Amino acid sequence: MRPEILFPLYAPITSLKGVGVRVAPLLEKLAGPVVRDVLFLAPHSVVQRTRASVNTALEGATQIFEVQIDAFKRPRSPQQPWRVETYDGTGVLSLVFFGSFGGQLEQKHPLGAKRVVSGKVERFGLNLQIAHPDYILPPERVDEIPLFEAIYPATAGVPARTVRKFVLEALERTPELPEWQDAAWLAREQLPSWREALVRLHSPAGEIDLAPQTPHVRRLAYDELLAHQLAMAQRKADRRREPAAKITPAEISAKIRTDLPFALTGAQERALADIRHNFAAGERMSRLIQGDVGSGKTVVAMLAMADVAGGGGQSALMAPTEILARQHFETLSGPLSDHGISAVLLTGRDKGLARAEKLRALASGAVQVAVGTHALFQDDVNFQRLQLAVVDEQHRFGVAERQRLQAKGEAVHLIAMSATPIPRTLELTVYGDLDVSRIDE
CATH class of the missing domain: 2.40.50.140 (Nucleic acid-binding proteins)
Incomplete structure (x- = not known):
């Protein structure tokens, strides 16, 4: 529940003087739908x-x-x-x-x-x-x-000076919040309070006051980073409290692994062990597998999908392009079908009877693995028992798109895969709600 002291900041922008039905859509594009968004719209020059x-x-x-x-x-x-x-x-x-x-x-x-x-x-x-x-x-x-005079971003119909007027009104409504940072740390870093930092941001006495290294900009940036990390931690805690089906290593998965023309690397072994630890815990998994192209992320995901199939569940692997989806299907379908696990490719090209047959197979449970593009989360796609969603190049999908795929089942486990190099600090910032397995180490 949001504290009452924050209500003025979460009021709609139409509560600002002069923001009517004509201006509101323009200002929302520029900043956002609530007063808080206008408050954090920083000037770009002075x-x-x-x-x-x-x-x-x-x-x-x-x-x-x-x-x-x-x-x-x-x-x-x-x-x-x-x-x-x-x-x-x-x-x-x-x-x-x-x-x-x-x-x-x-x-x-x-x-x-x-x-x-x-x-x-x-x-x-x-x-x-x-x-x-x-x-x-x-x-x-x-x-x-x-x-x-601080100069703000502008748009057709809302000049910079009008934006400044809205920002200053939002600032007037901003309460002095209880300090949440360590007092000794603030003193050591010579950082102002949160509200004082906002006042100084919107009343610069020169270009230097807009620089990232100034105390008030540093204070606001740190607050934003910390708030983001706390939100990620809360999401992770909420997810872990959500029970999910326990999945155990399947005999069929071991057979597929034996037939592979290569042995798993140590990093791949660790990633698979991490996934199986999450499967066994009975808690909803959200794990990022990070590794270079060719490092074997898909093989690890395939063995996880075999574990799911061995327990009677279904998996879906979603890729951002049809070419990539077809590559994954060609990699997975052979080893899986050789051991009795049926896989299907579903893309936007599927039409008519061919598409209807694939949808019936997924809904009946006759197919255990679906590989595809955005077509996987369309409204008419149903699974009998979806337990694992694998999203490749997951940064190219929005949060809502990943959630739509997971919503095809109950407490669906998530494996996100990325070949994009992710330094540790960025990894913590962007993927703070995911557990991470790296297979390029």
């Missing part, structure tokens, strides 16, 4: 502004000027911009606008009016200009122009 007069203006810098509206210059053609000539007592500054802004400009900023303007200063011929100023405000509102 605009730094300084106060200046026209005669001291720096080309290429973003500066703030206090000026008087002196004249409007209408464009002679649609391709030319509107120009608003201003003067601050030291020189002339042109404000340039492309598009049909004329009527709005003259109405909002009449001749003789005093204004504070901000934007990037450019030179056009002998004159200084600002194209589409960031701010044009009455002098009494000069404090609304930040000297340091």
Whole structure:
């Protein structure tokens, strides 16, 4: 159950002021569906502004000027911009606008009016200009122009400044949470509290404040990593509490192994022993077998599937492409069928009577091993007693896809296989909810 203190962060983004039915889908694409997602949308850069007069203006810098509206210059053609000539007592500054802004400009900023303007200063011929100023405000509102402004990702219909407004409102709603990190460690690393880190992230005083090595960014990154690891540990604990069928080494598996034209390597032996230990425990297994191409992951999985078949269960091996599925089927089907284990290949190409016959065989239990692609978890595919799901190149499948395959049975064991090199730290981060067997060692 989520603590009540977190309710404001898990409110829908439509609870933010200004996020209506038009803006909500755009903001959700940019950040996510709840306030927390907007809160963690980090700025990608910072605009730094300084106060200046026209005669001291720096080309290429973003500066703030206090000026008087002196004249409007209408464009002679649609391709030319509107120009608003201003003067601050030291020189002339042109404000340039492309598009049909004329009527709005003259109405909002009449001749003789005093204004504070901000934007990037450019030179056009002998004159200084600002194209589409960031701010044009009455002098009494000069404090609304930040000297340091965080710039956020934007999308069509939601400009960066509007995103910033939503982020700052999300920050206002953020509670001060009880500290969950070790106080001595925080002091030693000179890290701020969680909320202070968020405040500093969204109020940078320069590009350096967005760098990964800054204390507030490090604090947020560590919290994210730790939370991810705790979630993985919780998932693993929940899974282990879920009872599953006990599977014992089968005589047929031993016969298949004897007929192999090679002996298992030590690493393959250890991986198979790890799987059988999980099978015997009566707890739902989720194990990653990691090894280079050709290291023998498929052979280990085949012997595990033979154990399942020997106990009267079924297995499914899912590959991301039809070519890879066919390669697996060619590798497995011979040794398995030689010892009475029926295997079938199911892909998107199967249609009509041929597909119907394969589906009947799986549903009746006449086939013990199914090899295929995404076709394996389609709604019309049913197993009589699916006990093991093997997913090859599992990083190419989404979590939901793997779950749909496992949902074809009760408390289905999972073997994930990957040839992608996985350093130990990344392995812990990405596959923290899986037990790991490496067969390239």
